[in-house]
Amino acid sequence: MGLDIFFKPKSIAIIGASRNPERVGHVILKRMIEIGFPGKLYPVNPRAEEILGIKCYSSTDEIPDQIDLAVIALRADMTPQALEEAAKKGAKGAIVVSGGFSEIGNEDLERKLLEVARNYKVRVIGPNCLGVFDPKDRIDTLFLPEEVIPRPRPGEVSIITQSGSLGSALLTMIRKEGRGISKFISYGNRLDVDEGDLINYLADDDETKVIAAYIEGVANGRKFMDAIRRASMKKPVVILKGGRTSSGDRAVKSHTGSLAGRSDIFQSAVKQSGAVVVDTLDEFIDVPVALATQPPMRGDRVAVITNGGGFGILAVDSLEQRGFRVTPPSSKLMERLREMLPPYYPVGNPTDLTGDSTPEQFLETGLAFTESGEYDALYLIPLFGVPGMEPERTKRLLIELVNRSKLPVVACAVPTTPEVEETLNEIERMGLPIYPTPERAASALKGLLEYGEIRRRIEHF
Amino acid sequence: MGLDIFFKPKSIAIIGASRNPERVGHVILKRMIEIGFPGKLYPVNPRAEEILGIKCYSSTDEIPDQIDLAVIALRADMTPQALEEAAKKGAKGAIVVSGGFSEIGNEDLERKLLEVARNYKVRVIGPNCLGVFDPKDRIDTLFLPEEVIPRPRPGEVSIITQSGSLGSALLTMIRKEGRGISKFISYGNRLDVDEGDLINYLADDDETKVIAAYIEGVANGRKFMDAIRRASMKKPVVILKGGRTSSGDRAVKSHTGSLAGRSDIFQSAVKQSGAVVVDTLDEFIDVPVALATQPPMRGDRVAVITNGGGFGILAVDSLEQRGFRVTPPSSKLMERLREMLPPYYPVGNPTDLTGDSTPEQFLETGLAFTESGEYDALYLIPLFGVPGMEPERTKRLLIELVNRSKLPVVACAVPTTPEVEETLNEIERMGLPIYPTPERAASALKGLLEYGEIRRRIEHF
Numbered sequence: 058m059g060l061d062i063f064f065k066p067k068s069i070a071i072i073g074a075s076r077n078p079e080r081v082g083h084v085i086l087k088r089m090i091e092i093g094f095p096g097k098l099y100p101v102n103p104r105a106e107e108i109l110g111i112k113c114y115s116s117t118d119e120i121p122d123q124i125d126l127a128v129i130a131l132r133a134d135m136t137p138q139a140l141e142e143a144a145k146k147g148a149k150g151a152i153v154v155s156g157g158f159s160e161i162g163n164e165d166l167e168r169k170l171l172e173v174a175r176n177y178k179v180r181v182i183g184p185n186c187l188g189v190f191d192p193k194d195r196i197d198t199l200f201l202p203e204e205v206i207p208r209p210r211p212g213e214v215s216i217i218t219q220s221g222s223l224g225s226a227l228l229t230m231i232r233k234e235g236r237g238i239s240k241f242i243s244y245g246n247r248l249d250v251d252e253g254d255l256i257n258y259l260a261d262d263d264e265t266k267v268i269a270a271y272i273e274g275v276a277n278g279r280k281f282m283d284a285i286r287r288a289s290m291k292k293p294v295v296i297l298k299g300g301r302t303s304s305g306d307r308a309v310k311s312h313t314g315s316l317a318g319r320s321d322i323f324q325s326a327v328k329q330s331g332a333v334v335v336d337t338l339d340e341f342i343d344v345p346v347a348l349a350t351q352p353p354m355r356g357d358r359v360a361v362i363t364n365g366g367g368f369g370i371l372a373v374d375s376l377e378q379r380g381f382r383v384t385p386p387s388s389k390l391m392e393r394l395r396e397m398l399p400p401y402y403p404v405g406n407p408t409d410l411t412g413d414s415t416p417e418q419f420l421e422t423g424l425a426f427t428e429s430g431e432y433d434a435l436y437l438i439p440l441f442g443v444p445g446m447e448p449e450r451t452k453r454l455l456i457e458l459v460n461r462s463k464l465p466v467v468a469c470a471v472p473t474t475p476e477v478e479e480t481l482n483e484i485e486r487m488g489l490p491i492y493p494t495p496e497r498a499a500s501a502l503k504g505l506l507e508y509g510e511i512r513r514r515i516e517h518f
Numbered sequence: 519m520g521l522d523i524f525f526k527p528k529s530i531a532i533i534g535a536s537r538n539p540e541r542v543g544h545v546i547l548k549r550m551i552e553i554g555f556p557g558k559l560y561p562v563n564p565r566a567e568e569i570l571g572i573k574c575y576s577s578t579d580e581i582p583d584q585i586d587l588a589v590i591a592l593r594a595d596m597t598p599q600a601l602e603e604a605a606k607k608g609a610k611g612a613i614v615v616s617g618g619f620s621e622i623g624n625e626d627l628e629r630k631l632l633e634v635a636r637n638y639k640v641r642v643i644g645p646n647c648l649g650v651f652d653p654k655d656r657i658d659t660l661f662l663p664e665e666v667i668p669r670p671r672p673g674e675v676s677i678i679t680q681s682g683s684l685g686s687a688l689l690t691m692i693r694k695e696g697r698g699i700s701k702f703i704s705y706g707n708r709l710d711v712d713e714g715d716l717i718n719y720l721a722d723d724d725e726t727k728v729i730a731a732y733i734e735g736v737a738n739g740r741k742f743m744d745a746i747r748r749a750s751m752k753k754p755v756v757i758l759k760g761g762r763t764s765s766g767d768r769a770v771k772s773h774t775g776s777l778a779g780r781s782d783i784f785q786s787a788v789k790q791s792g793a794v795v796v797d798t799l800d801e802f803i804d805v806p807v808a809l810a811t812q813p814p815m816r817g818d819r820v821a822v823i824t825n826g827g828g829f830g831i832l833a834v835d836s837l838e839q840r841g842f843r844v845t846p847p848s849s850k851l852m853e854r855l856r857e858m859l860p861p862y863y864p865v866g867n868p869t870d871l872t873g874d875s876t877p878e879q880f881l882e883t884g885l886a887f888t889e890s891g892e893y894d895a896l897y898l899i900p901l902f903g904v905p906g907m908e909p910e911r912t913k914r915l916l917i918e919l920v921n922r923s924k925l926p927v928v929a930c931a932v933p934t935t936p937e938v939e940e941t942l943n944e945i946e947r948m949g950l951p952i953y954p955t956p957e958r959a960a961s962a963l964k965g966l967l968e969y970g971e972i973r974r975r976i977e978h979f
Binding site: 079156160161162201204205206207218219220221222223224225226229230233271273299300301302303304305307308309311336337338339364365366367368369370371373374375376377378382383384385401403405406407409412440441442444471472473474476493494495496 | 540617621622623662665666667668679680681682683684685686687690691694732734760761762763764765766768769770772797798799800825826827828829830831832834835836837838839843844845846862864866867868870873901902903905932933934935937954955956957
C-alpha cells in the first residue's frame with residue numbers, strides 16, 4: 058500500500074540530526090533509538106561525525122545505501138533541497154516536521170516543496186507536523202521528548218490529527234488513562250498526504266481496529282467522504298470536527314486557512330458516510346476504546362448493575378439523556394433476580410448490589426440480564442473499596458462476564474488508589490472499557506449504538 | 519449555631535470502637551487520631567481496656583466527663599440504647615454510621631432511634647452514612663481507610679451528599695485533582711438532620727465559600743428551597759439532582775424511598791430559589807472550584823487565549839454550544855494585539871500565541887482583552903512543553919493576570935508530566951481554576967455566568 062513507506066521503512070535518514078539535546082533533530086534520533094527502530098538509521102549533519110553513538114553523514118548523498126524514508130528537521134528554507142536529495146537517494150516518503158510554511162504566510166516556500174515532491178514522486182507528511190508515532194512498528198518522529206509527551210503503549214486505535222498541539226495532548230491523556238495506540242499521525246499543513254489518504258490507508262491496516270480523526274477542514278471533501286465510506290465498511294471511524302459552531306468555524310479559518318465549509322453540512326455528510334461523530338475531547342478518546350473491544354449495539358435498551366446506589370442513578374440519568382431506554386425487567390426476570398440475590402438488595406434496572414456486593418453477584422446478575430433477551434447492553438458500576446470486591450477476583454469475573462455475555466458491556470468505576478487504578482487498567486486491557494464518570498461511560502455506549510445503526514445501514518445495501 | 523456540635527465538639531465518644539483493624543469502629547478511631555482531633559476522644563467497648571493507645575471505656579456511662587458528640591458504630595439494633603446513653607452523658611449530637619435501617623426495610627428500628635433522638639433533643643446525622651469529614655476542624659468519621667477513600671486537603675467548597683458511595687467517589691476525585699474540601703457530610707437516611715439543615719448551617723459557616731449538594735429527593739421541599747434561597751444570598755449553592763429523567767426518578771424511589779416528586783418541577787424550583795444546577799459529576803466538582811475563586815460573570819462574552827490552535831478551536835466550540843458569545847475583537851483591539859504580538863500570530867478571538875508563546879504574552883494579551891471592555895471573562899489555554907513556557911514563570915504571570923484583570927478567568931491545560939501537574943495544582947490553589955478538557959473549562963465558566971444571573975436577580979429585589 059502507498060503509505061507503508063511511513064510505517065514500515067527499512068531505513069530512515071534523519072536530515073538535520075543534531076548533537077544538541079535541545080534540538081528537534083536530536084530528540085527524533087534519540088526517540089528512534091529508544092523505541093528500537095528495527096531498520097537502519099542514518100543521521101545527516103555536516104558538522105558531526107557521530108550522534109548518540111551512530112555514525113553521522115555530512116550529506117544525504119554520502120549515505121552508502123538507498124534510503125526508504127526521510128525525516129526532515131531543518132530550517133524551512135532548506136527543506137526543498139533536502140527533499141530533493143533524499144528522493145535522489147531513493148526515498149519514497151518524507152516526514153517534514155519543520156514549521157515556517159503557509160501557517161506563517163510562507164505559501165511560496167510550501168509550493169516549492171510540493172513541486173519537489175511531485176517531480177520525484179515522494180509522498181510527504183507535513184510540513185509543520187509531529188509526524189508519526191507507531192509503537193508496534195517502532196517509529197517515533199514526535200520531536201518532543203518523553204518528559205513533554207508521555208508515549209502510550211501499543212493498542213488498537215489509530216489517531217490522525219490536523220492539530221499537533223491537540224495531538225500531543227491526546228497522547229498524554231491516552232497514556233495517563235493507561236490506554237494504547239496503534240498508529241498516530243499528525244499531518245500538519247498536509248502538503249501531500251491528507252486525511253483522505255490516511256483514512257484509506259488505516260482502513261486496510263490490520264493493526265488498526267478503530268480510526269479516530271480530529272479534523273478542522275479537509276483538503277478534498279469528496280475524497281474524504283469516500284475514504285470514510287470505504288473505511289466504515291471495515292471498521293469504525295470516529296470523527297471530532299473542530300469548528301462546529303460559527304465562532305469555531307471562524308477560528309478554524311484563522312488557524313489553518315482551511316475552507317471548512319458549512320459545519321452542519323459537513324457534519325451530516327460525515328455521518329451519512331458512515332462515521333461516528335463525537336462532540337467532546339473525552340468522547341474522542343472514550344468512544345474508540347469501546348468500539349475497539351465491544352460489538353455494536355443492536356438496540357437501545359441498557360441494563361445497569363451497580364454496587365453504589367447514587368452512581369446507579371446518575372448512570373440511568375445519563376443514559377436516558379442520551380436517548381437510551383433503561384427499561385424495567387419483566388416480572389419473570391425480576392423473579393429470577395430476587396431468587397439469586399439477598400432480599401434487601403433493590404433489584405430492577407438499575408439493580409443495586411449494595412456494599413455487600415461480590416464479583417460473583419456481578420457475574421450472575423449480568424448473565425441473568427443477558428439471558429433474558431430484554432437488553433441490548435450491560436452497564437456495570439463495580440466500585441471497589443467494599444470488603445467483597447477483592448480486586449483480582451473482581452477482574453477475573455468481570456472479564457468472564459464480558460466473554461460469556463454476547464452483549465456489549467461498558468463500566469464506570471473510580472480509581473480510588475494506585476492499586477485499584479492498575480486493576481482497572483488491566484480489566485480494560487483484557488476487554489472491558491472502563492470510564493471514570495457515569496456520563497463518560499454512557500457516551501461510550503452511545504458510540505456503540507451509533508456504530509450499530511451504521512452497520513445495519515451498510516448491511517442493508 | 520445548631521449543628522456546630524458536629525464540627526466543633528470538644529469531646530467525642532466513639533461507641534463501638536474496636537481493636538480489630540477491619541472494623542468500622544477501629545477505622546473511625548484511627549482516623550480521628552491521625553487527623554489530629556484537638557479535643558478528647560473516648561472509645562467505648564466493653565471488651566477492651568485500650569485501643570490504639572487510648573483508654574477505652576466499657577460503657578458510655580463510665581466516661582468521666584461530659585461528651586459533646588457521639589459517633590455510633592454498632593449493630594443497628596443496639597443503636598437506640600447507645601444513643602440514649604450518649605444523650606444521658608450530655609451528647610447534643612450523634613453520628614450514626616451503622617446501616618440496617620429503613621434502607622433494608624427496618625422502618626421500625628429507625629422510628630425507635632428517632633424517638634430517642636426527639637426525647638433527648640439530640641441532633642442525629644445518619645443512620646447509614648459516612649458522616650463528617652472536616653480537615654480544618656479535624657473531624658473524620660468516614661469509616662473507610664485512606665487506602666479506600668484518599669482524603670483531600672482543606673479547601674473552600676463544602677459538599678453534602680445523600681449517597682455515601684457517590685460521596686466517597688467524589689472525595690477520591692477531588693483528591694486526585696489536587697483540590698480541597700471544607701466540610702463533607704454524608705447524611706444517609708437523614709433520620710433528623712436533613713439537607714435543609716445542612717445548607718442552612720453551611721450558609722453561615724465562614725469556612726465554606728461554596729456549597730455543593732448531591733440530592734436524590736428531599737425530606738421537606740419547602741424547608742429545602744428556603745434554605746437555598748437564604749444561602750444563595752450569601753454564597754453560591756450548586757445542586758446535582760440524581761434522578762432527573764423518568765428512569766432515574768424510578769431508580770431514586772427504589773434506592774432511597776424518597777418522594778422526589780416531578781423532577782422537572784423540582785429542578786426549576788431549585789433554580790428559582792437561587793441554586794446553580796449542574797448536570798454531570800464532573801460539573802459538580804468543576805463548577806464549585808470556579809465559584810470559590812472567581813467573581814460571577816456580568817455578561818456572556820468570552821475571550822479565548824491559547825498557545826495551541828486546535829485547543830483554541832475546541833474551546834470556542836464548547837463555549838458557543840453553552841450559549842456564550844465568542845465575539846471578535848473590535849478593530850481597535852485587533853490593532854493593539856497586532857502591535858504587541860509577532861506578525862505571524864493569528865490574533866482575534868481566539869488569539870493563538872503559537873508554539874513560540876511566552877507567559878509574558880499570556881499576561882499582556884489577557885490585559886489587552888480585559889482593558890478593552892469588550893469581554894466578560896478570559897478563557898486561557900496555556901499548554902506547557904514548548905520552550906517559552908517555563909513552569910515557574912508561567913505560574914507567576916498567570917496569577918498576576920488573574921489578580922490584575924478584574925474579570926473571571928478560567929483555564930484549560932493538560933497535565934503532561936507529574937511536574938506540570940504539580941504546577942497546575944499550584945496555579946489552581948493560587949486562584950486560577952484549571953480544567954483538563956476544553957469542555958470542562960467551558961462548563962465551569964457557565965457556572966460563573968449562571969451565578970452572575972442569580973446575583974443580579976437577588977440584587978434587583
